[in-house]
Amino acid sequence: FPGLADVSISQDIPVEGEITVPVGSHSPDEDYSTLDEPVRDTIMRDLKAVGKKFVHVMYPRKSSALLRDWDLWGPLVLCVSLALMLQGGSADSKDDGGPQFAEVFVIIWFGAVVITLNSKLLGGTISFFQSLCVLGYCVLPLTVAMLVCRLVLLAGSGTISFIIRLIVVVAMFGWSTLASTAFLADSQPPNRKALVVYPIFLFYFVISWMILTFTPQ
Amino acid sequence: QGGGSAVIDMENMDDTSGSSFEDMGEMHQRMKEEEEEEAEGEAGAGEEEDGEFLGMKGLRGQLGRQVADQMWQAGKRQASRAFSLYANIDILRPYFDVEPAQVRARLLESMIPVKMINFPQKIAGELYGPLMLVFTLVAILLHGMKTSDTIIREGTLMGTAIGTCFGYWLGVSSFMYFLAYLCNAQITMVQMLSLLGYGLFGHCITLFITYNIHFHSLFYIFWLVVGGLSTLRMVAVLVSRTVGHTQRLILCGTLAALHMLFLLYLHFAYHKVVEGILDTLEGPNMPPFQRVARDIPVVSNAVLNTTAKAIALTL
Numbered sequence: 001f002p003g004l005a006d007v008s009i010s011q012d013i014p015v016e017g018e019i020t021v022p023v024g025s026h027s028p029d030e031d032y033s034t035l036d037e038p039v040r041d042t043i044m045r046d047l048k049a050v051g052k053k054f055v056h057v058m059y060p061r062k063s064s065a066l067l068r069d070w071d072l073w074g075p076l077v078l079c080v081s082l083a084l085m086l087q088g089g090s091a092d093s094k095d096d097g098g099p100q101f102a103e104v105f106v107i108i109w110f111g112a113v114v115i116t117l118n119s120k121l122l123g124g125t126i127s128f129f130q131s132l133c134v135l136g137y138c139v140l141p142l143t144v145a146m147l148v149c150r151l152v153l154l155a156g157s158g159t160i161s162f163i164i165r166l167i168v169v170v171a172m173f174g175w176s177t178l179a180s181t182a183f184l185a186d187s188q189p190p191n192r193k194a195l196v197v198y199p200i201f202l203f204y205f206v207i208s209w210m211i212l213t214f215t216p217q
Numbered sequence: 218q219g220g221g222s223a224v225i226d227m228e229n230m231d232d233t234s235g236s237s238f239e240d241m242g243e244m245h246q247r248m249k250e251e252e253e254e255e256a257e258g259e260a261g262a263g264e265e266e267d268g269e270f271l272g273m274k275g276l277r278g279q280l281g282r283q284v285a286d287q288m289w290q291a292g293k294r295q296a297s298r299a300f301s302l303y304a305n306i307d308i309l310r311p312y313f314d315v316e317p318a319q320v321r322a323r324l325l326e327s328m329i330p331v332k333m334i335n336f337p338q339k340i341a342g343e344l345y346g347p348l349m350l351v352f353t354l355v356a357i358l359l360h361g362m363k364t365s366d367t368i369i370r371e372g373t374l375m376g377t378a379i380g381t382c383f384g385y386w387l388g389v390s391s392f393m394y395f396l397a398y399l400c401n402a403q404i405t406m407v408q409m410l411s412l413l414g415y416g417l418f419g420h421c422i423t424l425f426i427t428y429n430i431h432f433h434s435l436f437y438i439f440w441l442v443v444g445g446l447s448t449l450r451m452v453a454v455l456v457s458r459t460v461g462h463t464q465r466l467i468l469c470g471t472l473a474a475l476h477m478l479f480l481l482y483l484h485f486a487y488h489k490v491v492e493g494i495l496d497t498l499e500g501p502n503m504p505p506f507q508r509v510a511r512d513i514p515v516v517s518n519a520v521l522n523t524t525a526k527a528i529a530l531t532l
Contacts, residue, residue, distance in 0.1 A: 015285050103375050114352075120306065121313040122345070194317040198349060206356055213363045 050074045057137045057179050067130050067183065075136020078143050079108045082207075085146045086214055104210065111203045112136060119184060119196045126187040135200070138180035142204065145172035146211050153216055165212060173208040177201055249290070312344040312407060320346050327415040330449035334457040342407040347386065347414020353421050354382045361428035361487045381483075386414060389475050396471060400464035402455060412451055419447035420480050427484060436484055444480050448473045 034042060050073050083104035116131040124131075149165045180200050185193045323346055331338055358378040387410075394409045404412075423443050427436040452469040459465045 015288055107375055117306070118313070118345070118348075121310055123314075191316060195315065195320065195345065199352065202349075202352055202356055206359065209356070209359065209363070 046071070046073065050077075053137050054140060057140050061182075067126070067134065070130045070133035072129070072133060072136065075112075075133065075139065078136060078139045079105060082108070082139065082143045082146055085143075085150060086210060107206065107210075108136075108139065111206070115196075115199045115203055118199055119188065122192050122195055123189055124184075124187045124196070126184065131184065134180055134183045135203070138176045138183075138204075139207065141172040141175040141179070142169075142207050142211060145169045145208070146214075149211060149214065150216075153214075157215065169208050169212045173204050176204045180204075249294070309344065312342060315343055315345050319343075323415060324418050327418050327450055328443070328446045330446065331453045331457070334453055336457060337403060338454045338457045340404070340408040340412055340454060342405065343411055344407065344414075347411055347417070350414055350417045350421060351382050351386050354417055354424070355379055357421060357424050357428065358382065358483065358487070361424060361483075364428060365487050385479055386410070386417070389413060389479075393468070393472055393475075396468055397455075397459075400459055400468050401461070402459040402464065402468060404455070404458055412454060416447045416451050416476060419443045420483065423480060424483060428487075440477070440480055440484075444477050448476050451476065 049069060049071065053071075053074055083101045086104050087101050112132050112135040115135060116128055119126065119131060120128070145168050148168050152161050152164050152168075155161065177197075177200060181193075181197050184200065185196060188196050319341075323341060323343070355378045358381065359374060362374050362378065390406070390410045390413045393413065394404070394406050397404050397409065423436070423439040427439060452473055455468050455472065456465050459468055
């Protein structure tokens, strides 16, 4: 460090550089040309990328598209819609037994961060944001389950509706866990897969539990 | 020691592994202050000189140089902050170096008290198992709070559950570590965290079963047997690492009391509301002991219906 104390740059050399994201796959040429395209093209491209990842989650194959071009738009949209649907009309009721928006939001992101840190500490080769991206996208089946539950609850809230909701939520929970382990467990050393899968199981279990016990006020 | 290497010397893990990064932080602060003083001194001298005889070109050059300096320092600060962030993760890496078979073995061992207390028992300083057990306890607690329709006024269900479990694990571990320091016990902070964390396995089992099957006598049996076994294990390990009767008594008494009382608290704090409903429905003449059992033999239809409705509402 003492050598850095007298670093000085002469007046003729401008300071310049390039900030590149290590996992991004855009070449510099693409970046310059996307500045001039209409906004609609940019939005459509991003929407198509998000849609393609949704398809990858619903039919989990061992493709690396989810990992290579990670983005957090999909997880944000899913998280916000799930939190909005889980908000139990508590503005006018006295008992705040239902989860609030902020609670669900914090649980999802905090849980995803903890799982990512855990998998990195166990020796995983996946990067921080890739893992966040996968965990966020795999909330999609549970969001679908929440939608179905809300529709079923509109019809009535007896035992039959509870059984239907239970089956749907359990099925979607299994799908979420399988989808995310299909992506994440590959990046771990083979004998430690169980150690990484368990927190993911717990995370989706907590979210499924919040969905199953949701009662509209 | 300010080299900031990510390789941890296993012998000194508990005492000094954090201080090298504090040293680095201090050094950066000092360097930054020195450089800022230098830069200010230069700026003062430079501006005076420029104002006198160097003219426009000299002024721009001096400013350019300072901007470049500032950017270099900003970049350096960012890089060192990022490095210390990653290095902080590396500090925890040795504690997560486990195999599933080891975790399973340690979970089972946490219920088996050791017999040999004259020889210091080995405690694995591992944080994966305890952390997962705390999260499992949070999930079980949420389940219990939901099924007993707990109403939290100032706060949220999730916040209460996380706060309770993590607060117990971290708080009681720190307190016991402090006591162990006073009583001259040979145990490090990580080992204490690990021991207490694995002791929560008994809590998880008990609460998982008794939140679903609501018999108070069943809970008391589980409390004594399962809670007692895990307490005995922790106590035996601590006793093997402490010398002197008074010290052993203090340490083990405190740990046993806190551990068992926590299980009692977790069970009763989240069954209050259900008991409250049953109380109001059955009138004041029933003795308290009978009020809490679910299998009430002779009650009126109204009570049965109302109770059934209340249970259905919680689902």
